[in-house]
Amino acid sequence: MVEYVFTDRAPKPIGPYSQAVIAGNFVFLSGQIPIDPKTGEIVDGGIRDQTRRVLENIKAILEEAGCSLNDVVSVTVFLKDLSHFNDFNEVYSDYFSENRPARSTIQAAALPKNVLVEIAAIAYKK
Template sequence: MKKCINSELAPKAIGPYSHANSLGPFLFISGQLPASPVNGEITVGDLKAQTHQVLKNLKNVLESAGSSLEKVLKTTVFIKDISKFNEFNEVYQTYFSTQFPARSTVEVAKLPKDAEVEIEAIAYLDHGVQ
């Protein structure tokens, strides 16, 4: 049975969706924006600062569901300026071990709240649905 997960440690959803859904041993995490879990405001700063916040939010959702960054199988990255790909990667690689998840990166014209980056993920749950 599907289980909806919403974390108190991540910004509230800005639409009709859950932070994540689990089914069996898999966790599907909605796109995370660089928003503060406290007030929902977008992180002020460059792409690196926003990427750090997105990955912190992703980590918090994973942990609230009983998973972790080490169990991420796939990420999809939406970035407004692909010319900043290397800047993004500098931050991204500090959150994952050498066994990086599979990943797609797509340049987009605009993101919600005019964010610079958004990341969604698929992760593994050792315990399945709880």
């Protein structure tokens, strides 16, 4: 059985995809960019502010799916510029301080809406 997840506490999809899909015990989150769900706009600020917004969006989607950040098993991070890695990582560490999922970090030539970061995640729903 497949279930599609949607919450108003995260940005509405800007294309033909779901915020997340639950398949069995896994929750697959689409890549999230730093859109403020209240305004529909990209958040002001640099990599730290954008990373925080993305992780808050992910947290909201996970909660709607019946999970939390502690259930995340894999994360894929796309950074516009790897020179932002240390600043990104400091904010990321605040969200994943105890349970640390597997992670890949990739520098992308371009990201939607010219943002600095996009994050996709997979969680295991117990």
